[in-house]
Amino acid sequence: MNGDMIMKVTHQEKELKQLITKENRFLEGRKNHKESAINRFLADKVPEKLSDNINVAFSKAFSVIFDKGTSVIELTYKKDELEKDFQVDLYSARIRGTSKSLKKLSNKADIAGGVNLAVSGVSGIGMGLLGMGLPDIPVFTAMILRCIYEIAIRYGFGYETEEEKYFILLLIEGSVSYESHLEEINRKIDEFIVNPVLPAGYNRSEQILSASSVLSSELLYMKFLQGVPVVGAVGGAYDVIYMNSISKYSRMKYKKRFLLNYNKEVNV
Numbered sequence: 001m002n003g004d005m006i007m008k009v010t011h012q013e014k015e016l017k018q019l020i021t022k023e024n025r026f027l028e029g030r031k032n033h034k035e036s037a038i039n040r041f042l043a044d045k046v047p048e049k050l051s052d053n054i055n056v057a058f059s060k061a062f063s064v065i066f067d068k069g070t071s072v073i074e075l076t077y078k079k080d081e082l083e084k085d086f087q088v089d090l091y092s093a094r095i096r097g098t099s100k101s102l103k104k105l106s107n108k109a110d111i112a113g114g115v116n117l118a119v120s121g122v123s124g125i126g127m128g129l130l131g132m133g134l135p136d137i138p139v140f141t142a143m144i145l146r147c148i149y150e151i152a153i154r155y156g157f158g159y160e161t162e163e164e165k166y167f168i169l170l171l172i173e174g175s176v177s178y179e180s181h182l183e184e185i186n187r188k189i190d191e192f193i194v195n196p197v198l199p200a201g202y203n204r205s206e207q208i209l210s211a212s213s214v215l216s217s218e219l220l221y222m223k224f225l226q227g228v229p230v231v232g233a234v235g236g237a238y239d240v241i242y243m244n245s246i247s248k249y250s251r252m253k254y255k256k257r258f259l260l261n262y263n264k265e266v267n268v
Contacts, residue, residue, distance in 0.1 A: 011099045015106075016259045023252050027186065033178035051220050054137065058212035061141035063205070066165055073146050082153045090156065105258070109154040109251050140239055144172060147243065148250050155258040166199075166207060167192055173211040175249035176218045176242060193257050218242065 065073070089108070093101040148168050152159050159168060170192065174185035188199075219242065 011102055012259055012262050014099060015102050016256070019252060019255055019259065023256075026249065026252065027182065030178045030182050051216055054216040054220060055209075055212050057137040058141060058215050059208050061138040062169070062208045062212065064138075065142060065145055066204070066208075069142065070145075070149075070160070073142060073149060076146060077150060079153065082150065086154060086156050105154065106251070106255055109151050109254065136239070140243075143239075143243065144246055147247050148172075151247070151250050151254050155254040157254060157257065162202075162204065163192075163196055163198055165204065166202060167196070169207045169211045171250045171253055172246055173214050175246040176214055181214075189253055190256075193253065193260060 085108070086105070089101075089105050093105065145168070148171060149159050152164070152168075158164055167189070170185055170189050174182055174189060177185055
């Protein structure tokens, strides 16, 4: 093995070590889940059927976008240019073999996450001012997937196959989960990273229901509040908080996939 390869492996391992520390910090921060003061205040004011309605809305949004809407989302960014940009940065990272060249890839993924964060905030607050809670869900879902799609491209991965859709649904579910459930989802994600195949008995509809159920449970009170005109802007603003969590967790996991594939003789 030549000196350049040793340098590359060293920087790759350094990045991976830092990433694992960051991941562990994320998981540690979610070991104990406590309801916020605003959630406790709203607990007895939320209609019983709202949770089911939100769950159905998220499930329908995921199904529609996966089946028909991905091409529409792709109109909001230049996919071909992003893919070419990744290939250029990957080539540069492998030639230079420096930590800085590797960080350049993750920095661009961070920027993509930040842009989508800002857009989701504007959208959520706007919908809240109009008292639109449930109608915001398809828009918010599209923003979630747009964010993840861009992150995937920034690390050289696709999102069209059933395997990648499974991975994306796990990312979304894990990012808004806590305690033992997060540990379970995180384990499934790491297993997929090592061996990217669908689990036995996989059913997309069931996986969508699983992700939607966690999302609806987590966003229940905020979507209820968002349905109240003007005051709903507060609920809509929480779209940013959840989008940030989804983006952060997704960036960590895609970066992990990228780093573990970095020295393979095939394209990532």
